[in-house]
Amino acid sequence: MDVVLIGAGNVGTVLGRTFKQVGHAITAIWNRDSEKAKQLADELGTVAVEDLKELPQKADIFLLAVSDKSIQEVAHQLTITAGVLVHAAGAVSKEVLQGVSNDYGVIWPMKMIRSHMSSLGSSAIIIDANSASALQVIESLAESISRQVSRADDDKRLQMHLIAAITSNFTNHLYHLASDYAKEKEIDFSLFYPLIEGVIAQIKVQDPEKAQAGPAFRGDRVTIEKHRSLLADEPVLLKIYDEMTQSILHKFGHQ
Ligand SMILES: NC(=O)c1ccc[n+]([C@@H]2O[C@H](COP(=O)([O-])OP(=O)(O)OC[C@H]3O[C@@H](n4cnc5c(N)ncnc54)[C@H](OP(=O)(O)O)[C@@H]3O)[C@@H](O)[C@H]2O)c1
Structure with missing residues (x-):
């Protein structure tokens, strides 16, 4: 063409x-x-x-x-x-x-x-x-x-664009914030690659709901508070941590 x-x-x-x-x-x-x-x-x-x-x-x-x-x-x-x-x-x-x-x-x-x-x-x-x-x-x-x-059509494509922003742009932003934190604490971010790849492999074979794990999924408020105390000087990360935690607690019936 x-x-x-x-x-x-x-x-x-x-x-x-x-x-x-x-x-x-x-x-x-x-x-x-x-x-x-x-x-x-x-x-x-x-x-x-x-x-x-x-x-x-x-x-x-x-x-x-x-x-x-x-x-x-x-x-x-x-x-x-x-x-x-x-x-x-x-x-x-x-x-x-x-x-x-x-x-x-x-x-x-x-x-x-x-x-x-x-x-x-x-x-x-x-x-x-x-x-x-x-x-x-x-x-x-x-x-x-x-x-x-x-x-x-236009409406469906806009909905897809929103899903793309959440699944790609937002997750990458979380990697960005986590990688900055890892650098600051002198932790090798590449150690987390298998963990990240594992989530992607999981959601290709089952619903993301079934792949969820972590303290908020288990309703483990003791560990959540330990994480939160690490973020006392990281207001941006703490705000995101709290929003995500609330959403997961809510989805899995811990509220
Ligand atoms: N990048 C992505 O990841 C991606 C993925 C899918 C779809 N898209 C879509 O692809 C399109 C282009 O995105 P892009 O990422 O290639 O953008 P980009 O790299 O930021 O380039 C923007 C282009 O638009 C031109 N431009 C900006 N304002 C203009 C104006 N007032 N008059 C004339 N030209 C103007 C720029 O010209 P100058 O070089 O002169 O500034 C440049 O050619 C957008 O519709 C975007 O939504 C982007």
């Missing part, structure tokens, strides 16, 4: 690389900071344009990979005569693209993407479209880079 990339941030860069690797042609790139567009165009062997109006007006896909709040504004500066316009956001309605192209939709890779990644790798991709013909093109593009492609 011919793909026009609009945006050379994390997603534009990594999806651009991935599309090229599987045989699609990136026909042009635009980015607000034109230096970044040039760099990515050099890497992908294509052209960078400085003005949105210089982009090709026809392509199979126009991928709008700009920040959520600028999607609508950038989209409405495009001139598309043929092709499917997609954005990559989990939490933005596809309807912000209405009126720019007859065919439009969404290709949301459900993954934390950083521009240093050489390709997308394993990732579910959630798609949507305003028409059967647009859906066919988007589905075919998504299936060329992912084995897990599902369709969800």
Whole structure:
């Protein structure tokens, strides 16, 4: 397929690389900071344009990979005569693209993407479209880079985005806080990798409810108070510890 990339941030860069690797042609790139567009165009062997109006007006896909709040504004500066316009956001309605192209939709890779990644790798991709013909093109593009492609409308995708934030962004933040605490106490954080991996292995084969363990799960208030006393000088961690503990106590009937 011919793909026009609009945006050379994390997603534009990594999806651009991935599309090229599987045989699609990136026909042009635009980015607000034109230096970044040039760099990515050099890497992908294509052209960078400085003005949105210089982009090709026809392509199979126009991928709008700009920040959520600028999607609508950038989209409405495009001139598309043929092709499917997609954005990559989990939490933005596809309807912000209405009126720019007859065919439009969404290709949301459900993954934390950083521009240093050489390709997308394993990732579910959630798609949507305003028409059967647009859906066919988007589905075919998504299936060329992912084995897990599902369709969800705007409401369902937003719910998925919330679940992704909790399961990925929030858990990583907890790892971040725990790793800072481990550093401060001179404890090797890599000792905890098998524990972390064990939870992921468990929730793939049974409901997360069945995988729960720990003092709050057992209603062990003595150990909870010992933990809390360690956090006397860590107000942020103590607040999170208390919220999590209350939630687990409540779920397992200890209140
Ligand atoms: N990163 C992820 O993990 C991830 C995963 C799935 C989906 N997404 C979605 O992918 C899209 C892009 O995210 P990203 O992580 O690639 O963002 P990013 O790395 O922060 O890059 C933001 C891009 O938006 C451009 N931009 C920002 N404000 C603009 C404006 N007012 N006018 C024109 N361009 C503007 C930036 O241009 P400059 O370079 O000139 O600043 C840059 O190209 C978003 O819709 C996001 O929700 C991201």
